[in-house]
Amino acid sequence: MNSDETTGHLRGPLALLGAGAMGSAILEAVLAGGQIAAADVRITTLDPAAADRWRERGVHVADDNAAAVAGARLVIVAVKPADVPTVLDSICAALPTDAAAESAQERCLVVSIAAGVRLATLAQHLPPGTPAVRVMPNTPALIGEGMSALSPGEHAGERDVAVATALLAACGQVVVVPEKQQDAVTAISGSGPAYVFAVAEALIDAGVLLGLPRPTAAQLATQTLAGAALMLRESGQHPSLLREQVTSPGGTTAAGLREFDRHALKSTIIAAAEAAHERSRQLGG
Numbered sequence: 001m002n003s004d005e006t007t008g009h010l011r012g013p014l015a016l017l018g019a020g021a022m023g024s025a026i027l028e029a030v031l032a033g034g035q036i037a038a039a040d041v042r043i044t045t046l047d048p049a050a051a052d053r054w055r056e057r058g059v060h061v062a063d064d065n066a067a068a069v070a071g072a073r074l075v076i077v078a079v080k081p082a083d084v085p086t087v088l089d090s091i092c093a094a095l096p097t098d099a100a101a102e103s104a105q106e107r108c109l110v111v112s113i114a115a116g117v118r119l120a121t122l123a124q125h126l127p128p129g130t131p132a133v134r135v136m137p138n139t140p141a142l143i144g145e146g147m148s149a150l151s152p153g154e155h156a157g158e159r160d161v162a163v164a165t166a167l168l169a170a171c172g173q174v175v176v177v178p179e180k181q182q183d184a185v186t187a188i189s190g191s192g193p194a195y196v197f198a199v200a201e202a203l204i205d206a207g208v209l210l211g212l213p214r215p216t217a218a219q220l221a222t223q224t225l226a227g228a229a230l231m232l233r234e235s236g237q238h239p240s241l242l243r244e245q246v247t248s249p250g251g252t253t254a255a256g257l258r259e260f261d262r263h264a265l266k267s268t269i270i271a272a273a274e275a276a277h278e279r280s281r282q283l284g285g
C-alpha cells in the first residue's frame, strides 16, 4: 500500500512481532479502522491457536521475526519486555540501514509497546539511525477506546510521529509524553484497565452477596462503571463533584463511601500505582 500519513493511512507492510493480548488488540483496532488491509500485515507469535485465528483473517503468519520485518515499513514490537533485546537482535539484519534507505519514506519505523523498555535499549539493538517510538497502550484499544502515550526516539521525525499517531488513533486517544513519564503512564493507563476490572469483579461479588442473581449483578456493575466513566469523560467535571451529586445527605452512598475511607481505598489505589510504577522501572533494567 502507499504511505499517506497525512490522511491517517499507515505505511505498509506492517509487521507485528508478538500477536498476544496487547498486540492483537492493536491489530484488531487498526484493521477495523481500515488504516491497513489484512493482506498488508505479517505477524509472529509462539501461540499456534493465535496464529491460526489470524491466518483465517487473511493476515500472513511469518515463520520468524526476521521474515516478518523484511520489507516492512512499520514494525510493532509486542513481545514481553525481557524478550525485546533478543527479538530486536534477530531482526536487525532484515531492517534497512540508514544508508540503505534512499528516502525518509523507505525507512522502517519501529514501535515498541513493551513496558519499561527504554528508547536507549531499543537504539542499542537496532541498526544505527532507525526511527523508534516507545508507546504505552492499553487493552480497551480492542474496541477503539484505548489510551496510548507515545515518546519519540532520537531518530523519529515528524513523519514517524504522524505514522505512530495514526496507528494509535485507531485504538483510541493518543498523547505524546516525555519518555521519563512512561513508567508513570504504565502505572495509570497501561495497568489501569485491570484495576477497573478488579473493581467490577468486587461489585459483582457484592451484588451476589446481597442476594442478586449473578447475571443481574454483572449487568448492574458493568453499566454503572461504563455510565460513570462516560459521564466523567463527557461532562469534564471533577470526579469529586460527580461523587457529591450521588451522595444524598444521610443516605446510602455516604454510608458506603465511609467504608472506602475506613479501608483506605484511596491509599490502596495510590500504593498500587506506585508498585506498578516501580515494576515498570525494574522491567527497564
Ligand SMILES: NC(=O)C1=CN([C@@H]2O[C@H](COP(=O)(O)OP(=O)(O)OC[C@H]3O[C@@H](n4cnc5c(N)ncnc54)[C@H](O)[C@@H]3O)[C@@H](O)[C@H]2O)C=CC1
Pocket: 017, 018, 019, 020, 021, 022, 023, 044, 045, 046, 047, 050, 065, 078, 079, 080, 081, 083, 087, 113, 114, 115, 116, 136, 137, 138, 139, 190, 191
Ligand atoms: N497486556 C496489556 O494490557 C499491555 C501490554 N503491554 C506490553 O505488551 C507486550 C506484550 O504483552 P501481552 O500482550 O500482555 O503478552 P502476551 O503474552 O499476551 O503476548 C506476547 C506474545 O509474544 C509472543 N512471543 C513470545 N516470544 C516471541 C518471539 N521470540 N517472537 C515472536 N513472538 C513471541 C507470544 O507467543 C505472545 O503471542 C509486553 O511487552 C507488555 O509490557 C503494554 C501495554 C498494555
Ligand SMILES: O=C(O)[C@@H]1CCC=N1
Pocket: 115, 186, 190, 191
Ligand atoms: O502488566 C504488564 O506488565 C503490562 C504493561 C501494562 C499493562 N500490562
